[in-house]
Amino acid sequence: MAELVSAVRARRPGLDVRAAFLDLSAPRVFDVLSGLHREGHREVVVAPLLLGRAYHARVDLPALLDEARARLPRLSTTVTDVLGPDRKLEEAALRRLAEVGVEPGDREVGVVLAATGSSHAPANAVVAEIAERWSSTLGWRGVRAAFASTAEPDVPSAVAALRARGARRIAVASYFLAPGLLPDRVRKLAGAAVVAAPLGTTVAEVVLDRYDQVRAAALRSA
Template sequence: MTAHLMNRNRSRLGTRRPAPPALVLVGHGSRDPRALSTVRTLMERIRELRPGLPVRLGHIELNEPLLPDTLASLGTGDAVLVPLLLSRGHHVKRDIPEAAAASRARTRVAAPLGPHPLLVETLHTRLVEAGWRAPDAAGRRTSGVVLAAAGSRDPDAAVDTRRTAELLAERLGVPVVPAYASAAAPTVADAVRAFAERGRHHIAVASYFTAPGRFSTECAAAAPGPAASPLGAHPSMARLTLHRYDQAMATPTPTHHPLAATA
């Protein structure tokens, strides 16, 4: 009887599934303490959605833990790096893959979060929370939304942001134009003026930032009407992060290079 129980226990141990590769959230980092708090809340929501998945955090700069330190703590383990970034750019194309390649961990680098319909749903929710109401036919002729983003010199980043603006315009039924806090044009203030010159005076600003910080605060200050909060730890953000993780896991072999963003 004792031997039978021991054999059964060994059988159970032998069929136990190995732990899945860790999901490493890669945040940009910010001096604003609200940013780190937001990312930690997002981590908890991801853990709630997928119990048993190891979820870690690493920053590109400004906050600890830094990404190289997080990867070092994994040793030679497996990990999927999911950038908490909304478009392709220098961090996605260079900084994150280089950190992955310099580590001992076996890594895959997922696509950035955007563009994706789940981001559009989150943007819509944040606008409604800020006071946006769907306009009637007459109101659509005088309304517009500025999609405020961080900005990048990389043309692919602008392509991705414009695509999100197009998806949001389809969702809202009014024009949506991208604007940027740095490194690209137009600014939010310029986009607001351009709308006004076209007779669109009911203007809201959608905050295309993953977490609060200096850029999101400055962009909100330029809003003449409703100014939405950043995307934050909305449940759709947790679902999208896991979607990018699953996409990376579905590739045939690990890679240190970002995958093309797809829906």
Template sequence: MPAPASPVLVPGRLPAFRGPVSGADPVVLVAHGSRDPRAAAATRALARAVAAARPGTVVLPSWLDHTAPTPAEVLCGLAEAGHARAVLVPLLLTAAYHRRVDIPAAVAEAGAVGRAMAVRVTDVLGPVGERVDPLLLAGLRQRLAEAEPGRFDALVLAAAGTRDPGARASVGRVAAALGASYGVPCRVAYASAAAPTTGTAVARFRADGARRVAVSAYFLAPGLFHDAVTTAAREASAVAVSAPLTDTPDLAHLILRRLHAFSG
């Protein structure tokens, strides 16, 4: 990796890092980013939860869009502080465009403008291959329990949406596993880019005879998409809509599991 004399940094936008360069490699969490400030607050809360679960590790949030700092800026800041390595965790539920294109581009940008640093990128938080991590399911179940749906006979997994067929298939695997864990049918719905909508999915279940349909939100953070899903679900008479995963303990431990896979 090339190492020019000095990085291009944006004053006032980088997280301050003070302390010795020792111990575990620093961790950079990378979220999609949103104009909604609640999303950034949720990512910061998750970073604090991961840091609390892994004492002695520097854990810093970053965003691909809308919110500063970017992952490239954080990596440059860590390199300037003397770190030779870092681990980047994509806070993504599918391995679609952002994982395949945007995150490698951010790592390349940091390498082009900053000091040399070895950066490893973990798997996304969604399914890896055919496997749905039990910690992801546990986090979804916790949020749904908090929504107090009571007994339900059908479930909709509401996701943000993607045009990537592989990513949609991975969401389908989560829906199948989540429905099986409750012993009820579960269908996928999307807030954008793909059909059906949440309202349509709930209405179809009700037309098929389901009396109580709950909606599990397959989102990491609150924002306009989750708001839209909540409104559509309620208009379609869903019995409950769960909150995004945000900083649930299971999600923090899923991140630790991804880090463990890249340790050593």
């Protein structure tokens, strides 16, 4: 995540870019906002580094920002949309597959598009839609969505479905931002399949797209 934040900074010199975490790691969101307030900043754009609109985007982050607005009334916070869905994310995932030798058009290959999984069905549906589009357009034996937690199908089920379609080799596209517990689980469950790296710094351009959308909307409403 630090590398991703650095990549965003490198693409937009002069833009003050700070990292913050919802939980598990430091610095936390409120601490970063409080620090910006102490430094004299009065407007902040918060860009969620989230691939979909699941629980973190719909519940956790809004609650944290509501608390910050109550405790830091002179600090205006605007939130961008989440990163996905976006064709640039799909292109990034395909580049990661190419890095491990998986190119479109190989009829022996079945691809698992592995994501986190959510209790919020629309978030899972977005991943399934990407898998269906890839399956119909990229020339592989098939593509199946799979989820590391909460949702079905899991990775072994997706692999079995692709084997049943005649796939002789299996590759896993990682619809994750960074290494961690769930990508590790996917890699373990994938067995002998080749597994692409998480998206990482490849999404820096999408982060800035979301920032620019918010700033453009603010100018239009001014």
